[in-house]
Amino acid sequence: MQPSRQLKIYLLILLLQQTNGQNVRSICSPPPSPCDSASKYRSHDGTCNNLEHPKWGASYTIYTRLLPANYADGISAPPVAKDGSPLPLARLVSSTIHPTAPVEDKQLTLNAMQYGQILTHDMGVALNTTPPDFRLDQCCSTSRKLLGPITGSKYCFSIVVPKDDLDFIPIGFECFPFSRTTTDHEYGCGRENESVQQINGHTSFLDLSIIYGANADEGAFLRVLKNGLLKSEHRLGQKWLPRSTNITRDCILGDPKEPCYDGTGDGRVNQNPQLAILQTILLREHNRIADRLGAINPHWDDERTFQEARKIIIGQHQKIVYYDLLPLLIGEDNMKKHKLIYTSKGYVNDYDPTIDPSIINEHAAAAFRYFHTLINGQLNMFNEKRLNEGGIRISDYIVRPLILENRRTSFDDLTRGLATQSMLAADEYISREMTNKFGTQPGDLVGLDLIAICIQRSRDHGLATYNDLRQYCGLPRANCFEDLLDVIRKENIQKLEELYKSPDDIDLLVGGSLEKLVPGARVGKTFLCIITEQFIRTRKGDRFFFENSGDIGFTLSQLREIRKASISRWLCDNTNIKRIQPNSFVQISTENELVDCNDLPLVNLKLWKEW
Incomplete structure (x- = not known):
């Protein structure tokens, strides 16, 4: 590999780890006082969602934990084995546990995987401010x-x-x-003799801070401050995210004229082409709604138009996540059992002010990262007839989104690919694009190992072990490797025994990734437990959740319109796609056939006409 290519890969690592370090304010700052209980809209930074605990779920606050941290020195040193010896190397664990023989999911499209990344980016970003x-x-x-x-x-x-x-x-x-994640100790918070805690740079709420920003200053910067619009640029007959003003920081470029985006609330927008597509869709959808609201209510000023458009798209986002995506990942029966979804045609009103919605470290740094197994290393492009127009290797376009504007049809063709191509199955098999070629440039033989990076990050965060968490989640503690047979196949237990000296040493991310899937879900019992707990908190700890009533909510007729929202309609309304299946998280079939976009339910914004 040539030195210039080595430098590009090194830059990629820096780009992936320098996440949202700008605009950091002290996590030690006191909570806002008093909160304005009459405010109809969310704050950008999430403060005052809970009126009694104003900083719960706010940006730049610490992740919470289900179990105490597992640092070797009790403070911050990365974990070691039970006998004090080093844990197996993260790269060795990755290459041993995760064969590169990917199997496709028989039901879901890449869109389900990719919206899962939108979801997890919306809920958090670990700071890295060296x-x-x-x-x-x-x-x-x-x-x-x-x-x-x-x-x-x-x-x-x-x-x-x-x-x-x-x-x-x-x-x-x-x-x-x-490099290690920034912690509260580096900001002078927490006690010296207590374990460090990592900081979440986004709000913990499903509030699309990835497009609206996680603090007031960032939110204002992203706006036109006219007609309720977010900043955008017009090219190729479409609206695009603004180009970055610092392309050497934000992208790996072959040519300085290549597209490289900024102007979002999340610095990871360029990480892969499909992520950039959905972030662009969200931008276009906000501006589409703002334009329509402005036409319906010409007396509204910029602030009112912006806030109402923001409220509508956040409501749609929450509906899509809870009612369309999560049932596919953690099971519809599980969602109903834990009262995460309802059949009610009215309000639900399940807000509980005693619930802290802050993101659980075990969820962010382990359980939800399991879904990296769903990433397909080949991205296919489809025309309107759903004929394959060719594909690209995802690793060639990591932090390099030029393919989206490569030709007039590329964006739409890749978007159809999201809704047509299969994601990979939820299992231990990982695309080689993720374990050996992540972030390569054309001609490179190797790149990075994303799974090894995730294992290292989970150790950096000092997560409790797999054995601890499986016991927390109701499974019996494993005293020997054979005790893992209740949820892990024998051949995978043998691999674990080759790597780890004791069941007490197994990393949470590793053990959880090998569990047999719970029927109806795409995770095993331990990860299902952790993820479910997170989304209980995310829903019931959010005073502004879309199914709650009152002045901060929607009218009942507006709520019924929000419930019509779908990812498919978003794709139709913000691209040149003419036909799509009603649920584009699910593959095209006789039960989910292609239909004309105009036949899909549309949120009727006339219900927002004031007078």
Whole structure:
């Protein structure tokens, strides 16, 4: 690999880890007082959602935990095995546990996987705000040589390549640079003798902070401040996210003229083409609604139009997540059992002010990351007749979204691909694009291992072990590896026994990824428990949730319109697509046939006409 390519991969690592470090305010700041209980709209930073606990769920507050942190020193040192020895290398665990023989899901499209990423980005981003004088190459050089201990500083936690690795060692790679997540201790919060806690840079609510920003200043910057609109640019007959003003920071480019986006509430927008597509759809949908509301209510000023459009699209987003997506991932019966969805035609009003909606660390750094198994490494493009127009390797376009504007039809063709192509199955099998070629450039033989990065991140966050969490979730504690047979297949237990000295050492992310799926869901029992608990908190801890009544809610007739929302209608209204299946999270079939876009239910915005 040429030095220039090495530098590009190194830059990719920096881009993926420098998440939302701008605009950080102290997490130690006191809560706002008093809260304006009469406000009809959410704050950008999530404060005052709960009037008694104004900072619950707010941006720049700490993640919560189901179980105490598992740091080796009780404070911040990465976990070790029960006997004090090092845990198996994250790269070794990835290559052993996750074969690269991907199997396609027989029911769901890539759109389900990709909207899952929208969902998880909306709920959180772990901060990485290392000091200006710190460089990742102090621990692992740009040519991937290990320069010192993997924890050579409190910021460094390099991923070491096993000495017998068949992919990376032959080309001289000894490590991947990796920096640790920012914690409350670095801001002078928390007690010195207590475990560090990571910081969530977004609000914990499903409030689309990825397009509206996670604080008031960022929210104002993203707006036109006229007619309720968000900033956009017009090219190729379409509205696009604004181009980045710092493309060397935000993208890996072959040409400075390539598209590279900014102007969103989330710095990860360029991470992959499909993510950029859905972020663009969200921008277009907000502006479409704002235009319509302005025409219906010409007396509304910019602020009223913006806030009402924001409220509508957040309501639609919450409906799509809870009623259309989550039942496919964690099971419809499970959703009904835990009162996450209802058949009511009226209000639900299940807000509980005693519930803290903050994001659970075990959910963010392990359980929901399991869905990386759903990523398909090949992205296909389809014309209006659903004929395949060719495809691209996702790894070639990580942090490089030029394909979206490569030609006039690329955006629409890739969007049809989202709604047509199968996602991969929920299992231990991972696309090689994710484990060996993540972030490569054309001609590169290897890239990064996303799964090893996720395992390292879960250790960085000091998550409790798999054995601890399976016991928390109602499974018996495993005293020996054979005790795992209740939920893990024998051949996978043998792999775990090769890697770990004790069941008490197994990483949560690893053990949970190997559990047999619960019928009707796409996760095993432990992850189902964690994810379900998170979405109970996310729904019932949100005073502004779309099915709640009162001045902050919708009128009953408006609520009935919000319930008509669908991801398919969003795709139709914001692209040149003419035909689509009613539920584009699900593959086209005789029960989900292609229909004319105009035949899909449309949210009737006339119900928002004031007078």
